[in-house]
Amino acid sequence: MGIFSVGIGAVLGYLARQSIAKRDYATIEAKIQKRITQAKEETDNIISQAKEKAQKIIDRSHKEVDQRRQEIFRTEKLLLKRENLLEERISDYETKQKDFLQKVEKLKDIKVNLENLQKDAQLKLEQISGLSKEEAKKEYLETIEKEYQKDFLEKMRKLEQEGQERFKNRAKEILTLAIQKCAVSQVQETTTTIVSLPSEEIKGRIIGKEGRNIRTLEQLTGVEIVVDETPEIVVVSAFDPVRRQIAKVALEKLIQDGRIQPARIEEAVQKAESEIDAKIKEAGEQAIYDVGIYGLNPKLVQLLGRLKFRTSYGQNVLLHSIEVAHMAQALAYEIGGNPKVALKAGLLHDIGKAVDHQIQGSHTDIGVKILEKFEVEKEIITAIKSHHEEYPYESLEAIIVQTADAISGSRPGARKDTLENYLKRLEELEKIALAFSGVKKAWALQAGREIRIFVKPEEVDDFQAKKLAREIADRIQEELKYPGEIKVNIIRESRVIEYAR
Numbered sequence: 093m094g095i096f097s098v099g100i101g102a103v104l105g106y107l108a109r110q111s112i113a114k115r116d117y118a119t120i121e122a123k124i125q126k127r128i129t130q131a132k133e134e135t136d137n138i139i140s141q142a143k144e145k146a147q148k149i150i151d152r153s154h155k156e157v158d159q160r161r162q163e164i165f166r167t168e169k170l171l172l173k174r175e176n177l178l179e180e181r182i183s184d185y186e187t188k189q190k191d192f193l194q195k196v197e198k199l200k201d202i203k204v205n206l207e208n209l210q211k212d213a214q215l216k217l218e219q220i221s222g223l224s225k226e227e228a229k230k231e232y233l234e235t236i237e238k239e240y241q242k243d244f245l246e247k248m249r250k251l252e253q254e255g256q257e258r259f260k261n262r263a264k265e266i267l268t269l270a271i272q273k274c275a276v277s278q279v280q281e282t283t284t285t286i287v288s289l290p291s292e293e294i295k296g297r298i299i300g301k302e303g304r305n306i307r308t309l310e311q312l313t314g315v316e317i318v319v320d321e322t323p324e325i326v327v328v329s330a331f332d333p334v335r336r337q338i339a340k341v342a343l344e345k346l347i348q349d350g351r352i353q354p355a356r357i358e359e360a361v362q363k364a365e366s367e368i369d370a371k372i373k374e375a376g377e378q379a380i381y382d383v384g385i386y387g388l389n390p391k392l393v394q395l396l397g398r399l400k401f402r403t404s405y406g407q408n409v410l411l412h413s414i415e416v417a418h419m420a421q422a423l424a425y426e427i428g429g430n431p432k433v434a435l436k437a438g439l440l441h442d443i444g445k446a447v448d449h450q451i452q453g454s455h456t457d458i459g460v461k462i463l464e465k466f467e468v469e470k471e472i473i474t475a476i477k478s479h480h481e482e483y484p485y486e487s488l489e490a491i492i493v494q495t496a497d498a499i500s501g502s503r504p505g506a507r508k509d510t511l512e513n514y515l516k517r518l519e520e521l522e523k524i525a526l527a528f529s530g531v532k533k534a535w536a537l538q539a540g541r542e543i544r545i546f547v548k549p550e551e552v553d554d555f556q557a558k559k560l561a562r563e564i565a566d567r568i569q570e571e572l573k574y575p576g577e578i579k580v581n582i583i584r585e586s587r588v589i590e591y592a593r
Contacts, residue, residue, distance in 0.1 A: 245554055287343050289324045297352045298326065298343070308354045312361045313339035333401040334372070338364045372397035379410060383417045383439050389466045396439070398446040404501075412500055413439050419496040420489075429488045430471070437475035437493045440468070456482050481569070498577070517572070524567050525580075528560060542579040543568075549586045557584050 218224055289295065299306045299319060306317050315330035317339070326343065330336040342364035346352045349360070376397030380388055388396075399410035417438035424434035444459030451458050456477065463473050475489040479497045518536040525534035525545050530552040535544045545564070547557060565580045572578075 287326045287328060287340055287347070289326060289347065292324060294347060295319050295326070298346075300352065304354060305352050305357060308357045309339065309343065309361070312358060313342065315339040317343075333403075334368060334398060337401050338368050341367060368401075372400065375400040375410060379414055379439065382414055383435055385436055385439060392440075392443070392462070392466045392468075395443055395446045395462065399442065402445050404442075404445070407501065409442050409445050413442050415500045416441060416493065416496045419499060420492050423492045423496060424489065427488070427492070429492050433469075433471050433475055433487075433489045434492050434496075436469075437472045437489060438496055440472065441476040441479045441493055441497060454480075454482065456480055480573075520572060521568065521578070524571065525564055527567075528564060530556070530560065540578065542581055544581045544583065547582060547584050549584050552584060554584065557582050 218228075297305070298309075298317070300308075306319065309315075310317055313330075314335045315328050318327035318329055320327070328336050328339050328343070330339065338361065342357070342360040345360045345364065346357065349356065373394055374397070376393035376395070379396055380386065380393060396410070396413075399413060400408070402409040404412070417435050420434035420438035421431045423429070424431040440459070440463065442455060442459065443462055444455030444457070447462075448455040448458050456479070460473055460477055463476070471487065471489065474486045475493050477483040478485045478490040479494045481494065485491050485494075518540050521536045521540060521543050522534045525531055525543055530547050531545055532548050533546040536542070543564070545560075547560065552560060561580050561582045564582075565578075568578055568580070
């Protein structure tokens with residue numbers, strides 16, 4: 093019974109399960125069918141919308157194509173119109189060019205005909221007159237020159253006098269303003285080589301036993317100590333002004349101390365060198381401070397300070413450089429130059445004199461090399477190259493620096509020279525003037541500032557006198573060295589003497 097009951101239960105369970113499965117299947121199938129129907133509807137809607145959009149796109153594309161076609165048509169029409177216009181212009185240009193070439197050919201023919209006619213006329217004139225073209229021209233000019241020579245001379249003299257007076261007044265005004273603005277106090281200096289002694293007995297202590305003291309001092313400083321019979325004086329002789337100053341300071345310290353022997357001499361020389369180096373540096377810094385220039389290389393400032401112990405014809409070179417700097421700046425303001433360039437160039441124009449006793453060459457060339465080494469501005473180097481007219485002027489500032497240098501060196505009391513050099517310069521000045529033909533006498537006047545020349549009136553006329561003055565001035569510039577300027581004054585006078593009896 094149990095087995096039977098189990099079997100019946102299994103059959104019933106199977107049947108019940110089949111019934112449930114059929115019912116669920118029917119439900120699922122209905123859902124699927126419903127979803128398929130919905131999907132078809134959605135698909136139809138999407139296709140319908142897509143067709144509408146596609147149709148709109150197609151319509152819009154057709155419209156745009158039509159617009160593009162119209163634009164292309166208008167463009168083609170415009171291009172065609174321009175092409176026709178260009179062809180017309182080209183045709184007109186070719187016609188005008190052809191006409192122009194024809195006119196050019198006609199003008200060439202006319203020119204050739206005119207030249208031939210001119211040559212024929214010139215030949216006929218030469219045959220009639222018996223003179224060539226150059227001979228006729230020369231004779232014509234000579235005739236005019238003779239006829240109007242007096243008028244030319246009077247006009248030239250009048251213009252020359254007016255121009256010279258006007259330019260001299262303006263030049264004096266500019267120079268006066270520049271000198272007034274330059275308030276550098278400068279006295280004449282010389283680098284002393286004389287050391288005063290408190291008594292004669294100190295000379296023996298300076299010389300030392302068997303001359304060891306003086307020999308030590310000379311070896312350490314590189315100078316020569318001259319102890320002669322001159323009372324209470326010792327002369328320090330050396331080519332290098334700095335070494336001479338070191339020896340002088342060291343000797344003064346030894347004399348003041350009283351203990352003179354080799355060890356003390358070495359100590360005194362070392363102290364003197366340190367003191368002179370400090371003075372050199374201080375002098376260079378004070379100089380650039382006085383003129384208002386900053387940013388110079390310290391070594392260049394040191395070289396500038398060495399000029400404190402350098403003189404030229406008795407004039408202190410450092411004070412001279414400061415004066416030239418101020419004067420060059422004032423001149424630059426007056427005549428439209430660059431004041432900064434003029435100021436700096438004026439201060440550094442004699443920098444070569446700091447080492448010209450050590451290096452071969454003129455102080456101008458040495459100064460240029462020094463400034464190039466320290467990479468100073470090119471316009472500064474250009475401005476100092478010509479201050480002794482060794483090089484041609486390349487800028488307005490170069491002329492200004494040369495003028496300021498000449499003013500500083502030639503003003504009264506600035507420099508002094510030996511009598512021998514002074515007389516020699518005057519003799520050379522007169523000798524140059526007398527070397528020219530037609531010169532009767534020549535006198536150097538005003539301390540060599542003027543050369544007055546008397547010419548022979550029967551050999552030199554007014555035209556030749558003017559030319560002779562220029563030639564003598566050029567010769568003086570080429571052969572002589574002098575501060576400032578020299579006036580060449582030529583005098584031509586005719587005297588007629590008659591006696592009443």
